[in-house]
Every structure is written in C-alpha cells, then in structure tokens.
Amino acid sequence: MDLNFTPQEETFREEVQHFLAERLPPRTADKVRTNKRLTRDDLVEWHAILNERGWLAGHWPVEHGGPGWSVAERYIFDYETARAHAPRIIAFGVNMLGPVLIKYGSEAQQKYYLPRILDGSDWWCQGYSEPGAGSDLASLRMSAVRDGDHYVLNGQKTWTTLGHYANRIFCLVRTDPAAAKKQQGISFILVDMNSPGIEIRPIITLDGEHEVNEVFFTDVRVPVENRVGEENHGWTYAKYLLTYERTNIAGIGGSVAALDWLRRIANQQMQDGRPLARDPYFAARMARVEIDLENMKTTNLRVLAAASHGGAPEAESSMLKIRGTEIRQELTSLTRRALGPYAQPFVPEALDADYNGEPIGPDYAAPVAAEYFNNRKLSIFGGSNEIQRSIIAKTMLGL
Amino acid sequence: MDFDLTDDRRMLADTLGRYLGDRYGFSERTRIAGSEEGFSRTSWQDLAGLGVIGALFGEAAGGYGGAGFDLHTVFEQLGRSLVVEPFLGTLLAGKVLEAAGGQQALLDEVIAGTRLVTAALYEAEGRYDPLHVGTRATAREGGYVLTGGKAVVPQLAAADVILLSAKLEDGLALFLLPRSAPGVTIREYGFVEGGRGGELLLQDVVLDADARIGAGHSAQELIEHAVAAGIVALASEAVGIMEFARDATLDYLRTRTQFGVPIGKFQALQHRMATVLLEIEQARSATINAAASLGGDRLSRERAVSAAKFTIGRVGTLVAEEAIQMHGGIGMTWELPLPHYAKRLTMIDHQLGDEDYHLVRYIRLGEAAGAEAA
C-alpha cells in the first residue's frame, strides 16, 4: 500500500502546474473561480492553448494526437487544471466522440474528424436524449430511413448542451423499428448542424440561463458514410461512449476548488460576532463534506488503479458519479447557506465578467444561488443517480 | 382538540384561493414577478378589498383577525399560488405598528391597501439577528438624526413608509421613515425567485420626534413579536408551496413513463415520495405549533417559532431538491412552474433566519427555559 504518486508522476504534476501558471489566461480562471459566465471564445481559446501543448485529448492514443498519459497522469492533469480554475474541457468532441471514432470509426472518419476536434474546427454536441427517452435511452424514436446513399432523419433531440455553439451533432437514431429488442435497431450517426431541416430552440433553465436546447429534425438528409460502425449496432458504441470518461467523473479537482471557495466565503461572513467558518455548526457542515471529499480522493484513485491493472470499473464509475456529484452539490449548497440573506438578491448582469456595477452585498455573492440551482443537474444528467444506484445493485450486488 | 379551521377562516381561505386561482395564475404570476415593481398594484388593491390585508391584524387595530391561524390561513394560500405581493413587509411593519399603538391612521391606510409599508430590521453584519443593530440614531432638538444601513429589505423601493430599527444612546428604538426623506438612498434589485428588494442607506437623515414609535415599549419585544408573526407567515407560505410541489411531483410520477411503466412504479422513487409526504406533515405540525404559540408567553412562543423555522428550512430544502430530482431534466426548466416553487421554498430559508440559526437559537432558548424553571 502506497498512497504516494511516483517521483515521475510528481515531476509531471510540477510540469502541469508550471504550464498552468504560464498559459491559463487569468481572466478565464477568474471567471471560473467566481462562477461568472464563460463565452464560447473563452472555451475555444483554452482548447487551443491545450492543443498547442498536445494536452487537449488526454484519453487519445499517441498516434491520433493524444499525449500517451497513464491513468495516474490523466488524473493529475484533471486535478491540477480544475484546482487552478481552468474551464472544463468541453467533453462532447474530445472525450466522447473522439474515443468512439478511434475504436469504431472508419479510417476516413478518423482522418477527417479527429484533427478537426483537436484544432477546434468542429464543436460537437450530443444528440442522445429525446422527450420520451431519458433514463430509458434505448426507447429513442428519432428515425433514420435509408434513401439511396443517404439517411433521412425525422424526430427530435432534447437537452442538447451548448448545441447553440455547435456545428455538428452526433445522434442515436432508429434504423430498424422492427428489431426484436429496442437496443438492437439503433445506429450512431454524425450530422452537420447546418443541414437543411434542422431547427434548434433554446431551453431556458431555472436559473434563467441558456445552456441546453431542443433540436428538431425534418427530412434531414445525411450521407450514409456519416454512420459510425455498423447499422443497428449503435447501442454498443453509445454505451462505450457513456462509460468511457471515467477518470474525471468524480470531478475531484473541481470539488477541491469549490471547497477552497466556500472556505474563503465562510471566513468572511460573520455570524454571532465571529467568522462563519468558526461557527461550530457551520464548521461541522464543512468538515463533513471535506472528509467525504478526502475519502473520495482515495476511492477514486483505488478505482483508477484497478482500471490500470485491467479491471473493468463500469459499476465503480457509478460510485464515483454518485458520490462525486453529491459532494459537489453539497458544496454549492453550503456556499448558498454561507451567504445568508445575500443569497436572495439576483442581478443577472453581474454574472458577466465585464460588469462593473457595484455589487449587492459581498462581491462574491451574485452567482451563488443561481449556481446552486444550476447544479441540481449534476444528479440528473450523465445517467441519473437513481440509475447509477440501479447499476450498482445489479452489477456489484447481483440483485 | 380541534384541528379544523373556523368557518370565518375557511371562508377567507376559499375567497382568497378562488381569487388567486382566477386572477393570479402561473403565467400572470410570472409576469408580475418579473415586472418593474415586482408586484401588482392592481392585485394588491383587490386583495385589500377582499379583506386579506385586514386579516393580518386584530380588530382593535382595524383588522379582522390577526391571530396566528389567520396568518397561517392567508400565507398558505399565498404559497400555493406563489404570490409575490408585498405581504411580508406589510406584516412585519404592521405588527409593530399594531403593538406599539398610536399609528391608527397609517394602519387604516395599510389595511385599505392605499399606503405601502415595509420593515428594515436586518443589517449586513447582523446576518439573521434582528437585534444586532449598527444603525445609529442621535437625539437632537425636536427629533433625531439617523445614519447607517439595512440589508435585503423586501419591497423597499415601492414602500411609502419604512419601519426601521436604530440604536439610541439608551438602547434600541424604532422609527418610521418616509422613503423620500433627504439622505435616504435605496439600491433596489430583483430576487432570485422573483419579486424585489433593496439595500437601504441612511446618511444623516433628519426625522421629527414623532417619527419614533413605541417609545413606551421595549423595542426588542416589539421586534421579536413581529418577527415571530413573520416566521409563522413564512412557514405557512412554505407549507402551501410544499403541498404544491408534492402534488406536482406525484402527478409527474403517475404520468411520466420510462422503461414502459410510470416512473412512480419504481420503489426507489416511491419510498422517497413517502418521505416527502411524511416530512411535509411534520412541517405543517411545526407551523401549527408556531401559529398557536403567538398568543402565549415569550419563551414558549420564541421556541415554537424557532422550531418551526428550523423544520421549514430542513424540510423545505429536502422537498425542493427531491421534487426537482424526481422530475428529471424537465425539473430544471424555467417553463415549468415547479422549479419556481422550489426556488421560493429554498429562499424562504434565507429570510428571518435559516435552519442553522434557529436550531442554535432553539438550544439557547431551551437553556434559558431550564434556568427559569430551576
């Protein structure tokens, strides 16, 4: 048993820290730290900086432009970037579609799309969920009917995160409505968002923000060569994609940063003539989540170690997802509590980094309540926490 | 023992419920909550006409009720329809005016809906403690000079008159401040759940001697008494909101189908929903305890209202989070009423003291009660 990273891994950590100190734009880090709105340009810029260093696609093998990291190095990279308040890498191209194309895509698809993901030519979004197909994803209905060397797509996708920034969408579509099992008639298809017949409409979330969308497809023609893998085998690829992104599912680095932020606020808020952080009741709340986070770090590393020894951590990644999101939600909940009465005032303009109005109450207050409400999504998407518990019950407990 | 409402209160609940159902539906509520003033002067007039403002005050003060269960009846209905009208400020300020006496003309106008009052009792440094007052009042010939500030005052900009606390040389005092007095600065803003509030800044504001109210009473007692009423009101509003959230979620569990069955068939959700139901009943009981305590002695009243506010804070967060979670993605959307109820429910914990504040207060009051008994 040795909880330490190897000297080489520690050298790598220093290298990452050094890079972040030099290249992470302070303005962007500041926005992340204080929960201000990030623009599309901020995200594109950060991707480009990482790509220049060869660190954008941590999961990809070297021959496709990945850095060839070990599991531990990937963990260190994710952890350090999050702690430094770097924006999260937008997963849809780099961490979702990329690995699928590398494993199942044709050579032509790999040659064309992978470099475009790296250099930012394409912004992908994920067309899985439909109004009737959420947790029960396999019941999806969007149809793709063969017409010569095209598919004709009809139907609707929903909850499409940052679809309004994207120029491409990967979709699960039904190519065989008569298949014996609903998982069997599904194909995985790449669609240009500029195709005629696509309409995108914003969904405004409870915090008043625009981050998700509905996407409607009416007789959208897509070349057959845009199908990934075999027809009617899309479910295999879809599942591969869903379970691929494991190292960062617990979001440890982000939670460590959120805890630092909470601590700062709790040290400044006064209750009963002393900082809230020294109020025994609030201190206990903070300590509980801190302990949980420390435990989670080790749980996460244990899962990663098993993975690097060839273990198959599908159900373990469910543990990481559940507890990782619960910790993050608790942290934003405590930050909201810490604000006291100043959680209530809401000035949406103050979420823009160039807002220069005088803050209402403390200068860190503006985004806190909205962030708390927004983070309710963490236990809903990426496979809801109920679905993750069912996976654990089934695969780890055999129930 | 009788847990039924009196006929008068049932009539009040019916009248108010019917009015809100007809005239304050969700889309109208959304429009009002986001409007420039953050409430509707037309609705306020209507509600005054229906006797709803009067129901908050006793007959001696020109009202038609004023007891804990009158507040309970009114605010539960307000919660069900997620009303953003300036009831809280009216109640807090009005309760002080009622108990202090000598302000009948103003109270009559408040009850008639023709003048708007609010209460500025909390300060940034004091957080949830209304007795932590840094604003200073200095006696001067023929009046007072006030300097200081008040935090997150509900419906501040719309109020004609602001009731506020300040420290005089010999202790806490209460004043009535015309909003337009020289030296008064107001920074107003929207609330995250709709409606509006503001920050109040006072720089050498000169007030006449008769601006001070309740000089014959303990200002601390007047404040505590009004805040107790405010907590009964917020707890009742929360109960109304929670019952809406429960019904909406139950309805969703029955109608949303995944894996070929309504999601309410999944035992994982059934048990969670059962807990939600149970906890809401506990919260209602806590609210009833607090409403009943308003007429009683100070220590039992203060313990009951802290118990209620603690319970509402704890259960409110649970119900808001569970209701969103069991709705899945749709529970995250602006378009659906439910998340707006969840937001207001969460924010009730940020008014008049949160869960933790009232838990500690409950413990301290218990120690005081023990000492009294010993």
Ligand SMILES: Cc1cc2nc3c(=O)[nH]c(=O)nc-3n(C[C@H](O)[C@H](O)[C@H](O)COP(=O)(O)OP(=O)(O)OC[C@H]3O[C@@H](n4cnc5c(N)ncnc54)[C@H](O)[C@@H]3O)c2cc1C
């Ligand atoms: C902010 C946000 C961003 C998203 N981004 C994307 C995106 O980019 N692309 C995309 O394709 N999708 C996206 N999603 C969709 C997300 O994956 C779905 O919301 C999720 O799969 C849940 O589906 P649903 O919302 O239809 O809820 P439902 O499946 O209807 O679930 C409702 C409730 O029932 C529970 N439930 C369902 N089945 C069971 C069961 N068998 N046992 C116990 N409980 C159960 C759920 O856990 C949930 O609590 C996003 C969602 C959100 C909120």
